[in-house]
Amino acid sequence: FDCYHMKYFELLFTTGRCGAMRIMMADQGQEWKEIVVDFADWMKGDLKATCVFGQLPKLEDGGFALYQSNAILRHLGRNHDAYGKDGKEAALIDMMCDGVEDLRLKYVKMIYQEYDTGKDVYIKDLPNHLDKFEAVMAKNKTGFLVGDKPSFADYSLFEVLLNHLVLCSSCLDTFPSLKSFVEKMSARPKIKTFLDSEAYKKLPINGNG
Amino acid sequence: VSLTLTYFPVRGRAEVIRVMLKDQGAEFDEKVITMEMWKESTLKASCVSNPLFGQLPIFEDGDLTLYQTNAIRRHLARKLGLYGKDQREAALIDMMDEAIQDLLNKYVKLMFEKDDSGKEGYLKALPTDLKPFEKTLSGDKGSFLVGDKISLADYALVILLIHHQVLSPPCLHAFPSLQSYLKRLCARPNLHAYFHSDDFKNRPIIPGKRT
Numbered sequence: 429f430d431c432y433h434m435k436y437f438e439l440l441f442t443t444g445r446c447g448a449m450r451i452m453m454a455d456q457g458q459e460w461k462e463i464v465v466d467f468a469d470w471m472k473g474d475l476k477a478t479c480v481f482g483q484l485p486k487l488e489d490g491g492f493a494l495y496q497s498n499a500i501l502r503h504l505g506r507n508h509d510a511y512g513k514d515g516k517e518a519a520l521i522d523m524m525c526d527g528v529e530d531l532r533l534k535y536v537k538m539i540y541q542e543y544d545t546g547k548d549v550y551i552k553d554l555p556n557h558l559d560k561f562e563a564v565m566a567k568n569k570t571g572f573l574v575g576d577k578p579s580f581a582d583y584s585l586f587e588v589l590l591n592h593l594v595l596c597s598s599c600l601d602t603f604p605s606l607k608s609f610v611e612k613m614s615a616r617p618k619i620k621t622f623l624d625s626e627a628y629k630k631l632p633i634n635g636n637g
Numbered sequence: 638v639s640l641t642l643t644y645f646p647v648r649g650r651a652e653v654i655r656v657m658l659k660d661q662g663a664e665f666d667e668k669v670i671t672m673e674m675w676k677e678s679t680l681k682a683s684c685v686s687n688p689l690f691g692q693l694p695i696f697e698d699g700d701l702t703l704y705q706t707n708a709i710r711r712h713l714a715r716k717l718g719l720y721g722k723d724q725r726e727a728a729l730i731d732m733m734d735e736a737i738q739d740l741l742n743k744y745v746k747l748m749f750e751k752d753d754s755g756k757e758g759y760l761k762a763l764p765t766d767l768k769p770f771e772k773t774l775s776g777d778k779g780s781f782l783v784g785d786k787i788s789l790a791d792y793a794l795v796i797l798l799i800h801h802q803v804l805s806p807p808c809l810h811a812f813p814s815l816q817s818y819l820k821r822l823c824a825r826p827n828l829h830a831y832f833h834s835d836d837f838k839n840r841p842i843i844p845g846k847r848t
Binding site: 480481482492494495496497498499500502503506507515516518519520522523525526527 | 701703704705707708709711712715716724725727728729731732734735736739769773
């Protein structure tokens with residue numbers, strides 16, 4: 429193949445469930461084409477009916493269609509040698525990614541359901557969730573969660589931390605390893621180019637602003 | 638190399654791990670943690686500090702200690718050859734499994750609600766969630782969700798369907814392919830033996846709820 433094709437809502441979910449995979453593809457020098465689905469068109473139902481679980485995002489890799497954002501992340505991880513060097517690392521990467529997913533679910537719930545009432549409580553509680561990642565990052569010392577190169581879990585964590593920094597710019601101040609992780613990832617040349625791009629900057633993080 | 642599963646004395650999130658290991662004839666030890674033991678701070682604290690997330694199950698494979706049910710399941714799937722024959726099948730298995738996890742999370746939420754008020758709405762919505770799996774398993778290809786061998790995703794679906802039948806016995810009436818799939822998988826010798834064992838039957842689905 430020459431590149432992936434990705435279908436996603438621009439407005440409704442945007443970086444939320446696609447952010448990590450975009451950053452990963454950018455960093456890995458993997459070209460992709462984005463097909464933005466207009467929400468009004470989506471509600472007509474024709475495309476939705478062709479999606480196995482009636483949801484987006486969808487990734488097309490050659491003639492092969494894949495749904496479910498974490499399945500897509502793992503697929504990219506396998507394709508780009510970002511799934512650890514052996515079975516043991518793979519298991520640890522899975523564990524980390526599942527932990528990030530738990531945090532992302534909490535974040536999404538707060539954003540969509542409880543922003544006005546729950547935002548302050550969420551930010552106050554955040555250190556109790558971030559400390560685990562800080563501990564892992566500090567212990568590993570390589571600047572990645574597992575092993576000595578970025579895995580899909582790193583891209584997922586990076587993306588979720590970027591979103592949290594928008595929510596509360598000081599949230600990593602007491603987590604030096606995580607702060608340094610975000611700085612180093614942001615400085616990786618291809619990621620920096622992507623984050624500075626117009627395409628990235630105009631994407632809202634979440635569907636409700 | 639020894640395998641050890643540490644969990645509460647319920648099916649809960651760990652049951653799918655037990656089912657997979659039993660079907661594959663893989664021996665493993667179980668360390669049972671009662672709620673009283675869990676509430677005592679030492680084990681929970683050690684889970685929290687080392688490294689992750691203050692939760693069970695814990696799985697030990699030799700010197701590798703894993704947390705997070707799905708990471709454990711994937712590790713065992715890789716180890717036991719239950720992850721498809723190639724990368725493409727692996728990706729499709731992940732896709733199926735993610736959707737099964739979505740339904741499982743809804744089910745778990747319902748199970749832990751304080752009363753039965755959500756049950757009616759849940760059962761009304763259930764066919765929409767089951768349809769994609771029915772579609773996948775219908776037609777001439779479908780012995781398993783992906784490919785021609787049992788996978789990580791099949792074990793998750795089997796136990797989820799069994800528990801949904803406990804919740805609502807007629808829930809699969811409109812889904813002939815799911816019914817026949819369930820029948821076929823439950824007829825596998827090791828699974829048949831396990832599902833009929835006292836070990837399985839006497840283990841509650843969640844704390845406080847009878848099977």
